[in-house]
Amino acid sequence: MHEVKTPLIRLAKRDAMPAWQVWCIRGSSFIAAILLGALIFLVLGNNPISAYGTILSGSLGKSTAIRQTVKIAIPLLGTALAIAPCFKMRFWNIGAEGQITAGAVAASYFALFWADRLPGPALILVMAAAGAVAGGIWALVPAFFKAKWGTNETLFTLMMNYIIIGVVRWLQGGPWEGRPGSQIIPQFDSKAVLPKVLGVHCGWIIVLVLTVVMFIYMKYTKQGYEIAVIGESENTARYAGMNVGAIIMRTMFLSGAISGLVGFIVASGANNTLYDGVAAGVGFTAITVAWLAQLNPFAMIGISALLAVLEKGADTLQTRMNVPASISDIITGIFLFCMLGCEFFINYRLILRGGHKEVTGA
Numbered sequence: 001m002h003e004v005k006t007p008l009i010r011l012a013k014r015d016a017m018p019a020w021q022v023w024c025i026r027g028s029s030f031i032a033a034i035l036l037g038a039l040i041f042l043v044l045g046n047n048p049i050s051a052y053g054t055i056l057s058g059s060l061g062k063s064t065a066i067r068q069t070v071k072i073a074i075p076l077l078g079t080a081l082a083i084a085p086c087f088k089m090r091f092w093n094i095g096a097e098g099q100i101t102a103g104a105v106a107a108s109y110f111a112l113f114w115a116d117r118l119p120g121p122a123l124i125l126v127m128a129a130a131g132a133v134a135g136g137i138w139a140l141v142p143a144f145f146k147a148k149w150g151t152n153e154t155l156f157t158l159m160m161n162y163i164i165i166g167v168v169r170w171l172q173g174g175p176w177e178g179r180p181g182s183q184i185i186p187q188f189d190s191k192a193v194l195p196k197v198l199g200v201h202c203g204w205i206i207v208l209v210l211t212v213v214m215f216i217y218m219k220y221t222k223q224g225y226e227i228a229v230i231g232e233s234e235n236t237a238r239y240a241g242m243n244v245g246a247i248i249m250r251t252m253f254l255s256g257a258i259s260g261l262v263g264f265i266v267a268s269g270a271n272n273t274l275y276d277g278v279a280a281g282v283g284f285t286a287i288t289v290a291w292l293a294q295l296n297p298f299a300m301i302g303i304s305a306l307l308a309v310l311e312k313g314a315d316t317l318q319t320r321m322n323v324p325a326s327i328s329d330i331i332t333g334i335f336l337f338c339m340l341g342c343e344f345f346i347n348y349r350l351i352l353r354g355g356h357k358e359v360t361g362a
Contacts, residue, residue: 014348025342026346030339037335051323065312072311072312075279075280081214085218089230092157100283103131103260107131127192139253140252172275172276193269207262214297218297292339307332314332
């Protein structure tokens with residue numbers, strides 16, 4: 001017989017929690033984020049109430065501010081919808097940034113060189129289709145290698161981001177450069193710009209429609225069921241007769257196509273041109289949106305809106321209160337950390353066993 005000392009702290013998977021407890025934990029994490037942010041403002045010598053008021057007024061105080069906030073939320077929501085089916089399948093698509101860029105490149109080609117050949121509505125439709133196809137093909141490359149040879153999709157999709165960004169930089173300084181030496185691609189013709197609805201480009205309508213479509217696709221279709229089964233167990237899916245490789249490629253093409261559509265929306269609706277930072281980090285931030293929403297498309301709307309409010313409000317904080325940009329990023333990071341951290345406590349519990357000993361047979 002010998003004594004075995006158990007660890008001081010252990011993790012255990014929680015059973016399903018009541019909904020009210022889940023929301024209490026999430027509410028507590030949000031309050032904790034507010035308090036931690038307030039502490040940062042106090043250390044800097046700013047009034048926390050005034051600072052938070054500035055964030056809210058800067059993002060929601062005026063109609064112009066609301067429009068800017070909506071513009072920030074559009075690509076976040078669209079990209080989160082794009083990566084959701086991949087993540088549900090346990091395929092870690094970290095390449096949305098590159099797929100957005102690929103879609104923007106394809107859409108920009110038609111905006112720059114076909115504006116005098118097609119009428120406005122037809123041009124917009126062609127740009128949207130080109131962006132979706134290009135994004136889908138860009139995502140299909142790592143999916144094919146994963147399905148065929150089992151490559152690591154995380155590294156593959158991540159590296160694909162830098163390749164397409166390099167292509168855009170070459171286009172900026174080469175065949176698509178406007179004024180020689182400017183390293184700038186010309187602005188799109190007015191026919192290639194998305195029309196506005198309620199003061200914001202109509203991309204917000206597109207992503208809201210996509211939200212409904214993706215909810216139905218993932219919850220009520222055969223393809224959505226196959227994605228869920230593969231996410232639970234690839235062996236089970238194969239035993240049930242599913243072609244796992246084909247489903248992986250199909251799902252990744254869909255994910256890339258939606259990301260490419262987001263690229264078209266950003267290039268045509270927000271920027272009206274193409275440059276190497278067209279994705280602006282949205283492909284990575286959207287991962288946080290998808291996880292916080294538990295891959296629920298409707299929950300993604302609220303989380304995208306919250307992050308857009310923080311981002312737009314942080315910009316206002318810099319201009320009105322002379323708060324450094326780094327501090328604004330820290331505040332946003334605190335909120336994200338607390339929101340993600342609460343999911344840990346929802347799914348796991350800490351077990352303290354200090355000094356407890358168990359006796360086992362020799």
